[in-house]
Amino acid sequence: MTTRFVPTVVSAVTALAVATSGAAQSAPTRFDLTIPSIMRGPEVVGRPPAQVRWSPDGQYLYFQWLPPGTAWRETPKPYRVRAAAGAVPEVLTLAQADSIEPSIAEGALSPDRTRRVVSVGGDLYLVSLATGIVRRLTNTPGVMETAPRFDTSGQRVFFRRDNNAMAFTLADLQVHQLTDIRQGPAPDTAKVTAPQRKFLEEEERKLIGAIRDRLWRDSVQRAAREARRSGTLTTVWLQPKEEVAVVQPSPSGTAILIVTRLRGQDRTAQVPSYITPTGYTEPLESRTFVGDAQDKRRVGLIDATGRVTWIRPIGTDSSGEFAQLGTPGWNDAGTSALVTAVPRNRQSRHLVTVSADSARVTEVDVLTDSAWVGGPCFNCIGWLPGAQGIWFASEADGWSHLYRIRADGSGRRQLTSGRWEVHAARLSPDRTRFLLHTTEPSAFERHFFTMGLDGGTRTRVTQPAGGHDVVVSPDGKWLADVFSTANRPPELFLQAARPGGTRHQLTTSPVPEWLAHPWLTPEIVMVPASDGVDVPARIYRPAQVDAPANGAAVIFVHGAGYLQNVHKYWSSYFREYMFHHYLAAKGYVVLDLDYRASAGYGRDWRTAIYRHMGGRDLQDQVDGSRWLQRTFSIPAERVGIYGGSYGGFITLMALFTHPKDFGAGAALRSVTDWAHYNHPYTGNILNEPHEDSTAYRRSSPIYFAEGLEDPLLIAHGMVDVNVHFQDVVRLSQRLIELGKTGWELAVYPVEDHGFVRPDSWSDEYRRIFELFERSIGNSAAARATGGTR
Numbered sequence: 001m002t003t004r005f006v007p008t009v010v011s012a013v014t015a016l017a018v019a020t021s022g023a024a025q026s027a028p029t030r031f032d033l034t035i036p037s038i039m040r041g042p043e044v045v046g047r048p049p050a051q052v053r054w055s056p057d058g059q060y061l062y063f064q065w066l067p068p069g070t071a072w073r074e075t076p077k078p079y080r081v082r083a084a085a086g087a088v089p090e091v092l093t094l095a096q097a098d099s100i101e102p103s104i105a106e107g108a109l110s111p112d113r114t115r116r117v118v119s120v121g122g123d124l125y126l127v128s129l130a131t132g133i134v135r136r137l138t139n140t141p142g143v144m145e146t147a148p149r150f151d152t153s154g155q156r157v158f159f160r161r162d163n164n165a166m167a168f169t170l171a172d173l174q175v176h177q178l179t180d181i182r183q184g185p186a187p188d189t190a191k192v193t194a195p196q197r198k199f200l201e202e203e204e205r206k207l208i209g210a211i212r213d214r215l216w217r218d219s220v221q222r223a224a225r226e227a228r229r230s231g232t233l234t235t236v237w238l239q240p241k242e243e244v245a246v247v248q249p250s251p252s253g254t255a256i257l258i259v260t261r262l263r264g265q266d267r268t269a270q271v272p273s274y275i276t277p278t279g280y281t282e283p284l285e286s287r288t289f290v291g292d293a294q295d296k297r298r299v300g301l302i303d304a305t306g307r308v309t310w311i312r313p314i315g316t317d318s319s320g321e322f323a324q325l326g327t328p329g330w331n332d333a334g335t336s337a338l339v340t341a342v343p344r345n346r347q348s349r350h351l352v353t354v355s356a357d358s359a360r361v362t363e364v365d366v367l368t369d370s371a372w373v374g375g376p377c378f379n380c381i382g383w384l385p386g387a388q389g390i391w392f393a394s395e396a397d398g399w400s401h402l403y404r405i406r407a408d409g410s411g412r413r414q415l416t417s418g419r420w421e422v423h424a425a426r427l428s429p430d431r432t433r434f435l436l437h438t439t440e441p442s443a444f445e446r447h448f449f450t451m452g453l454d455g456g457t458r459t460r461v462t463q464p465a466g467g468h469d470v471v472v473s474p475d476g477k478w479l480a481d482v483f484s485t486a487n488r489p490p491e492l493f494l495q496a497a498r499p500g501g502t503r504h505q506l507t508t509s510p511v512p513e514w515l516a517h518p519w520l521t522p523e524i525v526m527v528p529a530s531d532g533v534d535v536p537a538r539i540y541r542p543a544q545v546d547a548p549a550n551g552a553a554v555i556f557v558h559g560a561g562y563l564q565n566v567h568k569y570w571s572s573y574f575r576e577y578m579f580h581h582y583l584a585a586k587g588y589v590v591l592d593l594d595y596r597a598s599a600g601y602g603r604d605w606r607t608a609i610y611r612h613m614g615g616r617d618l619q620d621q622v623d624g625s626r627w628l629q630r631t632f633s634i635p636a637e638r639v640g641i642y643g644g645s646y647g648g649f650i651t652l653m654a655l656f657t658h659p660k661d662f663g664a665g666a667a668l669r670s671v672t673d674w675a676h677y678n679h680p681y682t683g684n685i686l687n688e689p690h691e692d693s694t695a696y697r698r699s700s701p702i703y704f705a706e707g708l709e710d711p712l713l714i715a716h717g718m719v720d721v722n723v724h725f726q727d728v729v730r731l732s733q734r735l736i737e738l739g740k741t742g743w744e745l746a747v748y749p750v751e752d753h754g755f756v757r758p759d760s761w762s763d764e765y766r767r768i769f770e771l772f773e774r775s776i777g778n779s780a781a782a783r784a785t786g787g788t789r
Contacts, residue, residue, distance in 0.1 A: 403415060541584060663775055719750065
């Protein structure tokens with residue numbers, strides 16, 4: 001079946017609505033800088049264009065989006081826009097989007113790079129890149145066919161169906177099964193018999209002729225079955241409950257790499273949902289705790305006979321408990337596969353090759369770290385064309401950079417260097433150069449570069465200061481650039497694929513009244529820390545919004561730990577960005593630090609919290625408070641602090657362990673005991689509770705609750721499946737038992753970790769503002785002086 005999709009033009013009403021929303025009105029309504037207005041969130045700032053993809057002919061861009069002013073309940077819809085100046089986005093029906101999906105989906109290219117094979121909805125499609133014609137290869141309702149790849153000839157497509165590798169021959173449309181992988185246990189082939197039973201069986205054969213005849217018939221029938229099965233696939237038996245995670249046939253078809261997973265823990269924490277359509281409390285699926293038994297994984301190579309060889313990517317590790325086990329793929333010839341393995345202690349990453357003919361393992365590169373391996377491009381790994389070798393990203397010199405190396409582990413060369421980071425890397429469609437997103441111009445910007453496979457000169461293609469997320473057109477002539485600045489959210493731009501190329505804005509996402517407001521580009525300042533390091537921070541001053549200072553300050557602590565929030569592009573904390581304008585308008589100085597453990601500043605910054613969260617990262621907040629005291633003559637008791645998730649954790653630690661440096665705090669969706677958080681995140685930083693109890697005790701706020709002296713707001717969603725509500729329940733009981741006063745708990749019965757409802761956001765931030773007003777703000781100052789200010 002072949003199709004060429006031409007979407008129906010959207011209605012004039014829809015197109016007009018989108019066009020009107022993108023044009024500023026002559027007299028836009030003034031934006032109401034109030035907490036309820038701010039907490040409408042995406043209704044006012046819009047939704048950024050996402051999942052941007054090109055049509056095969058490069059004429060259209062397809063993406064997920066919503067026009068300005070769309071209600072918060074709505075989810076992004078499929079849109080397209082012509083790749084031309086002045087083009088207006090058009091909404092697609094779901095039927096149109098489903099129809100076009102095969103032609104724009106990501107997939108593997110044929111060896112001659114003229115076709116792409118994709119999996120959409122569990123079926124396979126072949127796309128001609130020159131014509132855009134789509135040919136459906138399979139139509140199997142109820143069966144999932146995934147991970148398609150071409151063989152070296154381009155005449156067969158290998159793919160996965162259920163747990164097995166399959167091959168689709170394009171010439172005759174035949175499908176052949178390449179493996180027979182089954183979940184165990186395997187039928188008994190060498191039954192072990194107890195000595196007493198073995199004696200009885202032997203005596204029975206000696207005494208009874210009928211038994212001897214039956215055994216003879218069984219032997220003959222078994223031989224006949226084996227004869228009939230000769231030439232068929234050899235069954236690979238897995239362990240009971242072991243699942244296939246990856247099936248990767250080599251392009252030559254001579255070997256198949258598989259990765260399996262054996263679940264290590266059945267029990268998960270219970271998160272009850274109290275407000276449900278049924279009226280009954282219903283449990284939500286959640287996760288295990290750090291240190292619980294983890295999944296076991298193993299990697300094997302199935303040869304042409306169907307025999308599997310289980311390999312050890314880390315020669316000394318036989319436990320199967322990898323923190324990560326990856327398979328970046330096969331080389332062009334199909335003679336060697338790449339495997340990456342990170343052991344459970346996370347202090348090394350092993351990059352090895354596995355030969356298709358003998359399952360021989362060759363160690364190519366080992367990255368080690370005294371804390372834990374990681375970085376922004378940690379999984380950027382792949383084969384170079386032909387026999388050129390392998391490329392990968394590594395923090396070997398302390399920053400995330402690219403390297404290349406031969407397949408035998410020799411000739412290692414660093415391709416990029418400097419005190420900046422490669423955030424994303426891939427080969428161009430023609431595989432002649434690297435396409436990079438880096439922070440080379442500034443730690444506070446992200447730009448798109450191209451670079452040859454041998455390194456050398458990099459070409460900076462994007463120029464405007466801010467953050468760029470680029471997708472190159474199929475012919476390499478145009479860029480689809482989702483670009484933002486500090487005071488403007490991401491929009492879709494079209495740019496010629498050359499430095500300084502003409503740019504055209506194709507979407508406008510905020511409502512006109514929001515665009516008309518004088519939103520700040522926050523100044524970036526360097527706050528001197530007590531260890532002599534300068535810590536980047538955004539600052540909001542009352543004078544910048546024409547407001548008098550009230551003599552108080554607020555420090556915002558971003559979440560996630562490893563996240564960057566001090567930069568010149570749009571923040572994922574866009575509600576807080578607006579709330580900080582509101583605070584500044586009320587007289588507060590607001591400081592937002594990229595404390596130690598934040599992303600964007602290299603390996604040493606990333607790992608500065610190893611074995612002690614609430615150590616150097618918290619000290620940076622304390623140093624921020626002292627800087628505010630010195631710079632603005634603000635007393636310590638008039639410095640507030642707040643944040644969510646990791647930021648909530650830091651807020652608790654600040655108030656519990658440094659009460660003399662802060663006057664109040666709001667801890668939102670906070671981790672209170674790291675032994676109750678998840679394994680992948682916490683195990684990296686604090687090891688495991690039963691092995692490193694010291695790290696957990698000194699990092700968990702619940703052990704320091706007796707230090708609370710200042711007003712504290714705790715806010716948490718009751719159906720939080722990330723940081724469980726249990727965290728603040730346990731802390732609340734601890735505070736009660738300690739006889740602490742001046743703290744309050746605000747609960748949100750229908751909210752998960754990231755709030756959704758504007759009324760929940762508004763209630764939470766109203767409470768935060770009222771806390772600061774009565775404790776460190778104008779009301780507190782009035783009480784202290786006996787008058788008003």
